[in-house]
Amino acid sequence: MTPIRIAAIALIIAGVLGLAYGGFSYTKDTTAVKVGPLELKVKEKETVNVPMWAGVGAIVIGGLLLVMGSKKG
Template identity: 40%
Template structure:
């Protein structure tokens, strides 16, 4: 397999996953109070959406790269 075809397949998978998931969530701990031995903190969750246009671009680009890799044989 050529590298162009492999990159195209990866982009297709990324595009499909972007449509299916729609974003990802991560959490981190945030300190509220720090008074010597006394510490108060809480866990904060953030969500990062994946815009559908990026998923579309990845999918179309992946299809184009796979087609170019197959055609160059």
């Protein structure tokens, strides 16, 4: 399997997941207060929304790479 086909399949999978879930969230630690040797850390939940056009675009580009990659080889 060529690297182009692997990238194409990864783009298609990422596009489908982006359309299915619409985004993802993660938690990050931030320092709220730092006074001398004492630190107060806070966990913040961040959400990233994946636009529909990005998911569709990833699927289309992945499909094109898959077709073009198979015609070359």
